[in-house]
Amino acid sequence: MTERPNGHRPTLEDVARRAGVSKSTVSRVINGEPKVRAAVADRVRQAVAALGYVPNQAARSLVTRRSNAVAVVVTEPQNRLFVDPYFDCHLRGIRQELVRRGAQPVLLFIEDPDDYPRVGTFLGGGHVDGALLFSLRTDDPLPAMVAHMDLPAVFGGRPAGGSGHRGRGYASVDADNRGGAREAVRHLVSLGRRRIGTITGPLDQTSAADRLDGYRDVLLDAPAELVAEGDFTLRGGADAMAALLDRCPDLDAVFVASDLMASGALRVLRERGRRVPEDVAVVGFDDLVAIAEATEPPLTTVRQDIEDMGRLMARLLFERASDEPASRDGRPAPSSVVTPTRLVVRASA
Amino acid sequence: MTERPNGHRPTLEDVARRAGVSKSTVSRVINGEPKVRAAVADRVRQAVAALGYVPNQAARSLVTRRSNAVAVVVTEPQNRLFVDPYFDCHLRGIRQELVRRGAQPVLLFIEDPDDYPRVGTFLGGGHVDGALLFSLRTDDPLPAMVAHMDLPAVFGGRPAGGSGHRGRGYASVDADNRGGAREAVRHLVSLGRRRIGTITGPLDQTSAADRLDGYRDVLLDAPAELVAEGDFTLRGGADAMAALLDRCPDLDAVFVASDLMASGALRVLRERGRRVPEDVAVVGFDDLVAIAEATEPPLTTVRQDIEDMGRLMARLLFERASDEPASRDGRPAPSSVVTPTRLVVRASA
DNA sequence: ATGAAAGCGCTAACAA
């Protein structure tokens, strides 16, 4: 068992005394600095182990101004989060890259407007060296908050308000939603479909809005009844599909803005006796293989490499955080990257 | 825009100077202490706003020894986490209670053995005032780690190693898994079933082991072929059901250790042409209504109030953290609570 | 290679 003479946690000083050296030396050993004699370093490490010493991060970050932690802030009702494999992928990529660079990822949820001030204080308080922010709605106060306290941050998805509208804009990683949607709809057109509907995500999210824009780019004069707003859930996709079918019984194709919604749509199509793709062709978005390959029929969909986008976000954050506003050749580091998408054709269209 | 003369973030001292008062006074205002003249407090608040001042938490916790954050540590491959509504419920309860008491919940994942040291350092470093820990396997090093650095902690589920085996044991909140399982199996017996199988969770988790014990309490001489180990996933439940059916074609009932697995089992039963409950009666565990009411037929299951268990964990943590080892009447605060379960009868058994 | 000393930004006695 660990020895702990008095009641409180051991400090650097305790370790130093026990090892018969100075605090500086202990600090050096702990931080892996080379200039310490091996024998001394060993004595120190023994003392550390014997005392069960763990550095006090508060004291440490007070002087270093770093915490080695990075916040991942998710603004999303929890229930959606825990049901949509999309986040899982994203987080896997983020985690991987963060950990690789020695940072501890800490996840924060915002589920309620009341949460903003508390989370803002947390972010601004030096608990983390940077933040990765998600799912920003048009009215999300987070971008302004982090800008205001100049915390390095990278957004997942294009923040609402237009790219680069504030100063030089935010750093962000976003898929080419609009281009991907265009490709999906063009594919449907090339199949000879003429009554092509779309099921959108919540239009206060930029990804949903951008995908709708892509649809409209191709179908310039699509009537309003061909557009149904969903909410990125399976059930929302099903409901939207039902509404679409009611309004336009002659529908022969539908572009659905997420795979999860698409699987809901497929269910409704089946229930209503429409064959896919013979009667109605379906294209999804995301290419979450767990979903897209499991549907009946397998889903033709727009692929975005979500995991890689996560890694990219983390990488971008480190570039920003390491005070590297311009690379050595003078060009500013890219602050906003749009990753490509591509159509994966399976059986549904 | 916020004024910020020089490059660095404003400190208490900057605010004090600007408001023409001392640091102490600013500190008082910020921490809402009453003994400050309203006029002065206002001047301070104005200075805070003008400077965009956010207290440096590192400095603050260095002296207060508190961080106002609580870690929720989930030891689970992410993919399971993000697919099982069980965690969603638990987290909702935890979050609610934590926030109510002014603590910021921060979520940490452990997905890889490599993560333990890093997370351990984080937990021990004073980033958080306490930890809520989940899904402990028999070989999980976390209990020992937190004990070693005496961080207030509460476990979700009975930690492996027996209750109270180390000193006075850990604080934990667990459902009456064994009792619930007994009730489920007795119900099956009372229905006249004679060949009752069970699909367990991974037996290195105490909840799974306890439920199996409950099954055996009632069916003392159940042969091994009636027991199939699953993994708490839908697919695992389906596979186990298939195995069970292969081994025991005369099976007339099955107790499944989770609703998610039960829904997988129901699917297999249907595919194999077994009617539920006529041919095979099924009882689940959890009563996640999103699942149990949605299956065909609706699932008879053992209810545990997961959300409330989450709240309870948070409450217990605060009791521990507030250095309240014994209540005022001298009795030690309860450190390990087992919450009741009860059978909810629907159509599957 | 090691130690002494200063100070990070804040809170908490204690004085006034």
Added chain:
DNA sequence: TTGTTAGCGCTTTCAT
């Protein structure tokens, strides 16, 4: 009611 002072535990010059 307000200000002064002394650290909290660590890293980091600067000496040695």
